[in-house]
Amino acid sequence: TTSTDHPTPSFDFVVMANRLPVDRDDSQDPPAWKTSPGGLVTGVAPVMQERTGAWVGWAGAVDAEFEPFDLDGMHLVPVPLSGKEFERYYEGFSNATLWPLYHDVIVHPEYHRTWWDAYVRVNERFARRAAEIAAPDATVWVHDYQLQLVPQMLRDLRPDLAIGFFNHIPFPAWEIFAQLPWRAQITRGMLGADLIGFQRPADAANFRRAVRIGLGRPTKDTAIAVQDESGAHSHTSHARSFPISIDATSLDELARSERIIARAAEIRRELGDPEVLLLGVDRLDYTKGIRHRIKAFGELLDDGAIKPGEATLVQIATPSRERIDQYRKIRHDVEQSVGRINGEHSTLDHQAVHYFHHSYPRDEMAAYYLAADVMLVTALRDGMNLVAKEYVACRTDDDGALVLSEFTGAAEQLTQAVMVNPYDITGLKAKILSAVRMPPAERSRRMKAMRRKLRTDDVRTWSRNFLGTLDDLADTRRSATVPALQ
């Protein structure tokens, strides 16, 4: 065990993510923090409580320094970002370089050296902060594409730590990843982890191939022998899949409550009691295939395959990354096509598409899921897609049809969904129509099968699996006198 210069490193378990799971409420005086619950919080909360846990991340306000604080049983350690860093590290390198590159270059990734420099600097700041607060031999779990350099930086500072990394988004094929001018640095950064987790086996395989081709290092099954700068063996890293899930039990309970059942019925009434209610729920992102879905629905109305007044599409598009050009463009395109369809097909008492560009409380989302006959998840590429799993978890009535893109991680688990290739508009139209017309017995059979799958696929199981594997690997490394793989 390496000792640190720091006086009281004290946390046995450290989660690192770009964002802390909190929002600052400036309307209060003094401003107060409130938790913003997300999937990751639910997944790691039990571990946070069992061990002495801390969460390292950015608090969401630029040019502001905050002291660590406790909230709802979590110890939160803010990492500051300047306005320039937010632009270059977050909006730039994370969301205009890596995000499009990792999602099949749906839009053109931009490569700027100033953005890269900021990304390195911010990753160093995160790594230093975690190194200061982690107890000897602690476990550190680093999350997502914003922090891919942290694992190796952390290992350099604290070789005693068990370091895990989880990539929430896809990892692209080498032929695409190879564009990245800093591909070697990114790959080496991730290899600092004992365990590197991905959503799908294919993402893990893409990463191992990047290691073989890009770094010229051999891999054996999931194992990769990592060298230090001098070329000597450093450690063995493992890259494999750990598909993430949701808090299925609590959504199931919520969807059974009288309140949500009543609200679901009310939503349908407020929409004018359409025969068929179709639903889309996404961050407004060009990866989600919102345009393709709306185009297909519009053409079904144009063709007369769906009669006016028969079906309504509700599209909830949560505002996201609004200052980035490509996000302004997708918003404009979606709003234009919604306007066109409503102009052509809506009447005074029936609106073809209801489009909402804002976010809703969790209860309201659950009511929408329960109200919708057909859920449309048509992502062009998506690491997992939790919306698909949430829809299934809410269907306590074993009813409802899920149309699901084959380019989501979720498609590997929810195999009873109606699978689509969203790029194939003709095929998408046919599949949407088959979901709209699906006989009740078939809907129920498919939904039951998907719900059965979700019962064993829960976000706590996911984090237990990942952390259990990580701790085993770190124990093996610490007790090994001979490297496992040369």
Ligand code: GDG
């Ligand atoms: C990334 C990966 C991967 C959305 N609007 C509202 C709202 N949401 C919630 C959904 C869902 C979450 O946000 C979105 O998760 P997704 O998985 O669908 O997509 P990303 O945001 O792109 O997430 C993805 C995920 O990380 C986890 O690893 O699955 O592939 O891209 O939970 O319900 N929640 C509320 N109001 C909204 O208006 N309350």
